Amino acid sequence: EIVMTQSPATLSVSPGERATLSCRASQSVSSNLAWYQQKPGQAPRVLIYGASTRATGIPARFSGSGSGTEFTLTISSLQSEDFAVYYCQQYNNWPPLTFGGGTKVEIK
Amino acid sequence: EVQLVQSGSEVKKPGESLQISCKGSGYSFTTYWIGWVRQMPGKGLEWMGIIYPGDSDTRYSPSFQGQVTISADKSISTAYLQWSSLEASDTAMYYCARLEGGSGWYYYWGQGTLVTVSS
Numbered sequence: 001e002i003v004m005t006q007s008p009a010t011l012s013v014s015p016g017e018r019a020t021l022s023c024r025a026s027q028s029v030s031s032n033l034a035w036y037q038q039k040p041g042q043a044p045r046v047l048i049y050g051a052s053t054r055a056t057g058i059p060a061r062f063s064g065s066g067s068g069t070e071f072t073l074t075i076s077s078l079q080s081e082d083f084a085v086y087y088c089q090q091y092n093n094w095p096p097l098t099f100g101g102g103t104k105v106e107i108k
Numbered sequence: 109e110v111q112l113v114q115s116g117s118e119v120k121k122p123g124e125s126l127q128i129s130c131k132g133s134g135y136s137f138t139t140y141w142i143g144w145v146r147q148m149p150g151k152g153l154e155w156m157g158i159i160y161p162g163d164s165d166t167r168y169s170p171s172f173q174g175q176v177t178i179s180a181d182k183s184i185s186t187a188y189l190q191w192s193s194l195e196a197s198d199t200a201m202y203y204c205a206r207l208e209g210g211s212g213w214y215y216y217w218g219q220g221t222l223v224t225v226s227s
Contacts, residue, residue, distance in 0.1 A: 043219060049208070089155075095157070095158070096170065097212055
């Protein structure tokens, strides 16, 4: 089973600032990685798939990069609606599909 | 419009059985994998397993194999998650979601079903 590790667990950022979230895989997942955003009381929403492709309707301030074992989600200028928990998920080798533990982006 | 609509919240006692459902609409139900994801209170997302309704091919996470049963009735475009004997540790929100193009990521999600197991 591929283990996904996200860091940091919590990220404190001021509105308008840049946020950089990391995700590491225990073995290569090529570019088969997705990022999700989850707000309290809501189902997750996909932001990025294929490591760097924005899903339909996702603003351009969200970008993904990386391949192999190291990935990054960048939010270029945080808006109030971006404060949430973010998860990475690999789909290179499944079952099982595996999620990271999440990064909570909170207001500084 | 693609929709996944899950059954309502449940409150059960330990040892009871339960089946929750996820009804798909707006697309060809038999040609997309449907997965189940658990989220325990205040915790992260855990992938439980997945089913291809077209032929009922089912895969489980090792963590959930033998603990739950995933099934589907393609005649009514509905997937199910079933427990034969609930435990308090099964208390969680459960989401169904549709796998995109067989790739492995989820675009469409159900609204979630909250299962509470308490004596």
